[in-house]
Amino acid sequence: MRIGELAEQTGMTRDAIRFYERIGLIRPERGPEGRHGYRRYDASTIRRLGLIRQAKALGFSLGEIQELLDAWANHSFSPEQKRAILADKIGVVDRKILELQELSSELKLALAGIRDECQQTG
Amino acid sequence: MRIGELAEQTGMTRDAIRFYERIGLIRPERGPEGRHGYRRYDASTIRRLGLIRQAKALGFSLGEIQELLDAWANHSFSPEQKRAILADKIGVVDRKILELQELSSELKLALAGIRDECQQTG
DNA sequence: GTAAACATTGGTGTATAGTCCAGGGTCAAG
DNA sequence: CTTGACCCTGGACTATACACCAATGTTTAC
Numbered sequence: 131m132r133i134g135e136l137a138e139q140t141g142m143t144r145d146a147i148r149f150y151e152r153i154g155l156i157r158p159e160r161g162p163e164g165r166h167g168y169r170r171y172d173a174s175t176i177r178r179l180g181l182i183r184q185a186k187a188l189g190f191s192l193g194e195i196q197e198l199l200d201a202w203a204n205h206s207f208s209p210e211q212k213r214a215i216l217a218d219k220i221g222v223v224d225r226k227i228l229e230l231q232e233l234s235s236e237l238k239l240a241l242a243g244i245r246d247e248c249q250q251t252g
Numbered sequence: 253m254r255i256g257e258l259a260e261q262t263g264m265t266r267d268a269i270r271f272y273e274r275i276g277l278i279r280p281e282r283g284p285e286g287r288h289g290y291r292r293y294d295a296s297t298i299r300r301l302g303l304i305r306q307a308k309a310l311g312f313s314l315g316e317i318q319e320l321l322d323a324w325a326n327h328s329f330s331p332e333q334k335r336a337i338l339a340d341k342i343g344v345v346d347r348k349i350l351e352l353q354e355l356s357s358e359l360k361l362a363l364a365g366i367r368d369e370c371q372q373t374g
Numbered sequence: 375g376t377a378a379a380c381a382t383t384g385g386t387g388t389a390t391a392g393t394c395c396a397g398g399g400t401c402a403a404g
Numbered sequence: 405c406t407t408g409a410c411c412c413t414g415g416a417c418t419a420t421a422c423a424c425c426a427a428t429g430t431t432t433a434c
Contacts, residue, residue, distance in 0.1 A: 143392085143393075145392070145393060145394075146391085146392065146393085149391070149392060149393095153391095161400095166399080166400050166401080167399090167400090168400080186391090191390075191391090192390075192391070193390090
């Protein structure tokens with residue numbers, strides 16, 4: 131798959147995908163079939179970009195995501211380092227879940243309050 | 253309370269607090285006691301800034317937070333508009349919770365995988 | 375009344391996360 | 405062998421979310 135199709139599959143722009151490559155989040159092959167040098171992606175990259183998108187929306191920076199993906203895959207870290215990084219991120223994620231649950235409760239209370247306001251006349 | 257104490261109480265910088273004011277997230281009084289014009293904050297601002305910090309960490313932009321706070325308080329929106337905005341944000345938050353739970357599960361699986369790797373010799 | 379410790383505005387600078395070209399190369403079809 | 409659709413690099417530009425001044429004013433304590 132070349133960059134255009136990947137962009138279509140993921141809903142990201144070509145520029146964003148190239149940007150993610152520049153900062154090391156993805157590592158495509160280069161033009162295995164001709165002499166062109168085009169980037170070639172396999173299907174796993176779609177999933178990887180999906181995860182990046184999700185993590186971003188959940189408040190993780192690309193730097194944090196990179197750390198996470200490095201720990202997830204098998205490059206450059208010892209198992210112990212990977213374990214530590216993953217455990218750390220799990221803690222962050224679980225704390226975010228709690229915070230979001232509190233936030234959701236508060237918002238629902240606020241919504242109920244507005245309903246009451248609307249019921250003033252009956 | 254003046255800006256310095258508020259900064260201390262919230263852990264934010266004076267600059268960040270002034271920035272939040274510039275974009276409309278907070279609206280301090282101005283110098284009610286002398287002729288100075290200093291910003292004066294009451295205790296509720298601490299909570300408000302805490303909420304801003306939390307929402308930011310959870311992936312909301314300051315723009316979204318502003319919308320939310322406007323709907324939360326009683327300014328400038330009809331009850332119906334506020335209800336709609338709140339309901340929308342609740343949906344966003346609840347979806348984020350689900351995504352984070354999935355992410356947490358995946359991370360825990362990955363962590364378990366690493367544990368297995370470490371157990372290769374015994 | 376003056377010095378320290380606070381505050382003000384206004385402007386510039388920074389990091390992050392991209393977007394948007396320009397100028398060019400590549401590929402498949404006709 | 406040209407046309408259109410795709411790709412490349414490099415650089416400039418943008419929005420968000422602040423940080424960091426400088427020059428100046430105010431408050432508090434002595």
